[in-house]
Amino acid sequence: MAGGFVSQTPGVRNYNYKLTPKVFVTCFIGAFGGLIFGYDLGISGGVTSMEPFLEKFFPYVHKKMKSAHENEYCRFDSQLLTLFTSSLYVAALVSSLFASTITRVFGRKWSMFLGGFTFFIGSAFNGFAQNIAMLLIGRILLGFGVGFANQSVPVYLSEMAPPNLRGAFNNGFQVAIIFGIVVATIINYFTAQMKGNIGWRISLGLACVPAVMIMIGAVILPDTPNSLIERGFTEEAKEMLQSIRGTSEVDEEFQDLVDASEESKQVKHPWKNILLPRYRPQLIMTCFIPFFQQLTGINVITFYAPVLFQTLGFGSKAALLSAMVTGIIELLCTFVSVFTVDRFGRRVLFLQGGIQMLISQIAIGVMIGVKFGVAGTGNIGKTDANLIVALICIYVAGFAWSWGPLGWLVPSEISPLEIRSAAQAINVAVNMFFTFLVAQLFLTMLCHMKFGLFFFFAVFVFIMTIFIYMLLPETKNVPIEEMNRVWKAHWFWGRFIPDEAVGIGAAEMTHKTV
Numbered sequence: 001m002a003g004g005f006v007s008q009t010p011g012v013r014n015y016n017y018k019l020t021p022k023v024f025v026t027c028f029i030g031a032f033g034g035l036i037f038g039y040d041l042g043i044s045g046g047v048t049s050m051e052p053f054l055e056k057f058f059p060y061v062h063k064k065m066k067s068a069h070e071n072e073y074c075r076f077d078s079q080l081l082t083l084f085t086s087s088l089y090v091a092a093l094v095s096s097l098f099a100s101t102i103t104r105v106f107g108r109k110w111s112m113f114l115g116g117f118t119f120f121i122g123s124a125f126n127g128f129a130q131n132i133a134m135l136l137i138g139r140i141l142l143g144f145g146v147g148f149a150n151q152s153v154p155v156y157l158s159e160m161a162p163p164n165l166r167g168a169f170n171n172g173f174q175v176a177i178i179f180g181i182v183v184a185t186i187i188n189y190f191t192a193q194m195k196g197n198i199g200w201r202i203s204l205g206l207a208c209v210p211a212v213m214i215m216i217g218a219v220i221l222p223d224t225p226n227s228l229i230e231r232g233f234t235e236e237a238k239e240m241l242q243s244i245r246g247t248s249e250v251d252e253e254f255q256d257l258v259d260a261s262e263e264s265k266q267v268k269h270p271w272k273n274i275l276l277p278r279y280r281p282q283l284i285m286t287c288f289i290p291f292f293q294q295l296t297g298i299n300v301i302t303f304y305a306p307v308l309f310q311t312l313g314f315g316s317k318a319a320l321l322s323a324m325v326t327g328i329i330e331l332l333c334t335f336v337s338v339f340t341v342d343r344f345g346r347r348v349l350f351l352q353g354g355i356q357m358l359i360s361q362i363a364i365g366v367m368i369g370v371k372f373g374v375a376g377t378g379n380i381g382k383t384d385a386n387l388i389v390a391l392i393c394i395y396v397a398g399f400a401w402s403w404g405p406l407g408w409l410v411p412s413e414i415s416p417l418e419i420r421s422a423a424q425a426i427n428v429a430v431n432m433f434f435t436f437l438v439a440q441l442f443l444t445m446l447c448h449m450k451f452g453l454f455f456f457f458a459v460f461v462f463i464m465t466i467f468i469y470m471l472l473p474e475t476k477n478v479p480i481e482e483m484n485r486v487w488k489a490h491w492f493w494g495r496f497i498p499d500e501a502v503g504i505g506a507a508e509m510t511h512k513t514v
């Protein structure tokens with residue numbers, strides 16, 4: 001395949017490797033893991049706006065929705081309805097904590113398999129649901145699946161990928177998430193037009209398709225060299241490294257993996273160790289990046305775009321169609337990150353995307369505020385509604401090449417092996433917790449904060465952009481087991497990293513990153 005690549009980042013080692021078809025195919029299949037998450041994210045919003053579904057399980061919301069509504073902001077406010085959406089994320093939170101041990105002890109691929117399996121069972125419960133209990137049990141099983149997949153897939157991709165293309169490969173996870181969302185919205189668009197209860201059953205039941213895909217994928221995937229070494233399969237690890245890097249000259253990278261594994265064996269309790277000062281930068285990042293990702297407010301769009309568009313006065317069919325359009329835009333714009341993240345780096349995308357989201361959120365808040373006012377009784381014209389949809393698309397595009405993919409990439413690549421699984425579990429748990437909170441609270445927040453909700457998220461986007469500017473060092477092209485050097489060179493985090501962690505004298509650390 002393509003010629004060899006050599007890492008150009010100063011202060012870190014250079015490995016020699018080729019982009020092999022094997023690593024490409026492996027990561028492509030690995031990224032399937034994002035599909036189950038995405039399918040679920042995309043399906044819930046549409047299903048909860050389908051009348052037969054509401055009539056069967058949430059008759060109170062259905063009645064309220066049909067009645068003449070004097071306050072547009074509060075039309076869909078129901079804690080039980082949001083619990084349907086958000087229960088999954090609590091389950092995912094819990095399972096990601098177990099998944100970290102399975103990922104470490106049995107390897108990344110079996111965590112993925114388990115994720116697909118529980119998701120499969122959950123989809124059956126949901127597709128055949130007769131009552132709310134079945135619906136919620138199904139959601140919880142789906143949540144377990146998502147927790148396992150999200151814990152293992154980003155780490156899998158980051159470990160498999162050649163360092164210079166790690167960003168692009170890891171972004172495959174986000175591409176799969178958004179692809180899942182788009183497919184789900186398209187399915188919803190058609191099933192919403194079916195009479196009776198069949199439509200929502202098809203929407204929820206079809207979750208079994210991505211579940212089967214990830215199960216099959218996980219069975220055929222090899223495990224990462226890092227994980228093989230961690231579990232004592234040193235010879236196999238070397239062969240795997242040679243075959244995915246397309247060269248027999250992998251000694252240097254292999255030695256780094258072995259060293260990282262040796263060091264990680266000294267650490268008996270990753271959960272306790274991650275609290276040590278030397279892991280402070282990773283701990284802070286793995287807590288704050290997912291927190292901020294959710295506080296961008298993106299899932300207000302992901303879950304509730306159809307509801308939001310109906311609030312803006314669109315008919316339910318037009319609302320689903322608009323949700324489809326925002327999904328497609330998000331998918332296309334994610335590729336901007338795929339193609340630039342290893343060239344321009346993570347920081348540029350984070351900062352540019354943040355500023356774009358900030359401006360569009362403020363504009364959306366102002367427009368809705370002017371049109372609906374505080375009472376929420378105004379009327380919105382067609383042109384204005386379309387303008388708001390356009391602003392939402394600009395906001396979504398900004399997220400699609402920044403916090404969306406990077407919210408999964410950066411936490412998966414910044415931790416040394418000895419705490420990587422635990423750190424990723426924290427990342428998923430925090431992400432799921434705030435996904436849950438936003439899903440659970442959004443409709444109530446919209447009801448009470450009205451257009452101010454958009455300003456609320458804008459404040460967070462402002463804070464997170466400053467956070468990245470000050471505290472996140474650039475990690476593009478840095479081999480994953482060499483990341484300590486980047487932290488050591490950082491103006492703030494350097495003080496937390498002991499010299500022995502980078503295995504060099506301080507004189508070597510000449511380049512400083514922001």
Ligand code: BGC
Nearest residue numbers: 041298299302404405407435
């Ligand atoms: C986020 C999700 C979001 C999705 C699509 C992911 O990176 O974690 O919460 O729904 O992107 O926008």
